[in-house]
Amino acid sequence: MIILVHDNNKVVALLNVNLEPIDVSLNKHIATALIDLSKQFPKTLIIWCHEAFVQSINTTALQSVFHHKRILASYNPSVVNYLPNQIGYIDREFFLKIKTSVSYPTWLTSSNIGGVNSSVINSLLHQLNPKVSFDYFLNSLAKRAMVAGLFCYSEPKLLQENTSAIVETQQASVSDLFLFVKQHYKWVWVFFLSISYFVYEKKIVLFPLLKSLFFKQLSTDLNLEVLSIQSTKTTSDIKTIDVIIPTIGRKQYLYDVLRDLAAQTLLPNNVIIVEQNPLMESVSELYYLKTEDWPFTIKHTFTHQSGVVNARNIALSQVRSEWVFFADDDIRFDKYLLEHSFKTINQFGISILNYLCLLPNQKQLFFRLQQTSIFGSGCSLVKSEALKATLFNSAFEFGFGEDSDFGMQLRNKGYDVIFVPHIKITHLKAPIGGYRTIVKQRWADDAIQPKPSPTIQLLYQTYFTDQQLLGYKLLLGLRSYKHSAIKNPMTYIKYFNKQWKRSQFWSRQLN
Structure with missing residues (x-):
């Protein structure tokens, strides 16, 4: 040196x-x-x-x-x-x-x-x-x-x-x-x-x-x-893995995910499934969790409270292994996913990795393993020590940005998120399940609709610098102008500022 x-x-x-x-x-x-x-x-x-x-x-x-x-x-x-x-x-x-x-x-x-x-x-x-x-x-x-x-x-x-x-x-x-x-x-x-x-x-x-x-x-x-x-x-010692999967109305897709997990050359210890169905008289439709033999322990929670934020937080409370695989209920992957993950983890000394996640016919554009400002809540592997006292923020439920917020919580604790382009997951983007209810946002009846979405406003208010937030506001205003019915620039600016203030108001209410 x-x-x-x-x-x-x-x-x-x-x-x-x-x-x-x-x-x-x-x-x-x-x-x-x-x-x-x-x-x-x-x-x-x-x-x-x-x-x-x-x-x-x-x-x-x-x-x-x-x-x-x-x-x-x-x-x-x-x-x-x-x-x-x-x-x-x-x-x-x-x-x-x-x-x-x-x-x-x-x-x-x-x-x-x-x-x-x-x-x-x-x-x-x-x-x-x-x-x-x-x-x-x-x-x-x-x-x-x-x-x-x-x-x-x-x-x-x-x-x-x-x-x-x-x-x-x-x-x-x-x-x-x-x-x-x-x-x-x-x-x-x-x-x-x-x-x-x-x-x-x-x-x-x-x-x-x-x-x-x-x-x-x-x-x-x-x-x-x-x-x-x-x-x-030394990042990984015993290589024990819990998988958490929130699901609602996708029993066949979830079954395929479980079959992919069962075929892994490095098997997970526990698969934590949080099944949601808002219909009060409903019961679980995941019969195969008990009728079939699985090479791992399945921890199944059934709840009438819908929402992926709540579901993932329920699952996080049940984690016991050294690592957590955050998965979606409509993904597919090969049998070497977890084994190859640990080769990369040990080679680079990382605690959080984001897999390459593409739609079936989507072309891969990024090929370099690198730091990323993205966190994928359905395609990431995270060391459990990073998750202590960390939960998904319920303010983002039924909105946008809960995964970005979670990733930022991890970064602010001193953990880096690494994008791994050579380990791939296919996201099938399955149709919405039949038991989902339409959520009416609290600002749905506002005479002036907030812009941007209050959850995005909350995310950027929290993690952007003042200048980043102002730059985002200006860019959003310019881009929205060409799609606006208001063509008088001064009238548009006044209206957009009102939309921005409503977004700020509701982001404070969410927080």
């Missing part, structure tokens, strides 16, 4: 793990020095650190933080990031509102302290531009490489708990922000960013906009697959 010490402007020292000086001649420009170090030491962990934090490096945690080669982690003890909050106007993912007290997945990277294996830098040499500031260099690297399979985190364990030093982050200028957006997002977003500045901050940012147009978008076609991975973290 090598520690590269800087003062924000230049390299001031190189140290080993014992914080002793290393005599290596390097360029004083920090990004260039990082690249040069990677060439000279091609298979080592390189830590960058502001000189104010050298004595606060938590060297005992580095092995657990960087438990495989494809991890980039940094930490910013300041409340100010290099990229200003306005980046939220154009970014819609859950990576910006960082919970700094836990390990949190994000491409927002800090020069205060961080690290990456030199093999990552060497794999991307021809894609990196060391002539920019070090913070720009790091954020650009993480933003582009995260979608290529680099695991990026805000990691408080990099510093000792009693660290009191604070270094004021040198924030990017408005011009640098526009340049970053132009190089890392589709070109249209620089125009949307300028509109957001005008609408919400009453600023005209014409020069940064025009200047950014002279730059091309940087490629995200980065190849990190050449880096073989074997995590040093």
Whole structure:
């Protein structure tokens, strides 16, 4: 391991793990020095650190933080990031509102302290531009490489708990922000960013906009697959699995799911089924749970209370195994699903994985194992320790967003969600069962209907930054205008604002 010490402007020292000086001649420009170090030491962990934090490096945690080669982690003890909050106007993912007290997945990277294996830098040499500031260099690297399979985190364990030093982050200028957006997002977003500045901050940012147009978008076609991975973290011990399945009116589809589970080369211990039927005189129709022999224990709950949120929470209360497979009642999968899952879990040291879930004739578009802001409540495998004191939020019942909210609860506890494209589930999208009742939302009779759905408003209010929420509002308003019967712009804006306020009102009522 090598520690590269800087003062924000230049390299001031190189140290080993014992914080002793290393005599290596390097360029004083920090990004260039990082690249040069990677060439000279091609298979080592390189830590960058502001000189104010050298004595606060938590060297005992580095092995657990960087438990495989494809991890980039940094930490910013300041409340100010290099990229200003306005980046939220154009970014819609859950990576910006960082919970700094836990390990949190994000491409927002800090020069205060961080690290990456030199093999990552060497794999991307021809894609990196060391002539920019070090913070720009790091954020650009993480933003582009995260979608290529680099695991990026805000990691408080990099510093000792009693660290009191604070270094004021040198924030990017408005011009640098526009340049970053132009190089890392589709070109249209620089125009949307300028509109957001005008609408919400009453600023005209014409020069940064025009200047950014002279730059091309940087490629995200980065190849990190050449880096073989074997995590040093022990994630799974006994490989016991509980499967939870909420179901309503789909007895044949559920039967097929159970047959797929029974054929697994690694069998689950328990299958927890929560069957719903709102008809008060009804009884269970799942006769085959008792008439057939199953190679696992079936825990069956029958309830007249409908709702997938309630059903999954009932099932979660019955979990006893080390892992939980969140399944739907209309999916199909091959016999190696669970066995192959643990090969991936142990290889990458992960605690939550999302399977590739496609409709029968749907084409696969994503092929890289990577961090994701999505959580699939019907196609995920989760370590049970992550689920302690975690439930699906009943505010989302019969609405949208309960799975995204659940995934965010897990991230805010320090767990990452990894998309695994090589383990596949087929989602049959079965017709709605015959015992479902139409749920009338509380806002159904409002003279002005809320926009967006109050559950989506609640989700974004909770997990978006202020700028992300404002950017979403502006984008929703623009997209809705072309479908609106109101064509007078001023009249439309007034009406849309009323819809937004009704959405806010009902989201508060739900919460």
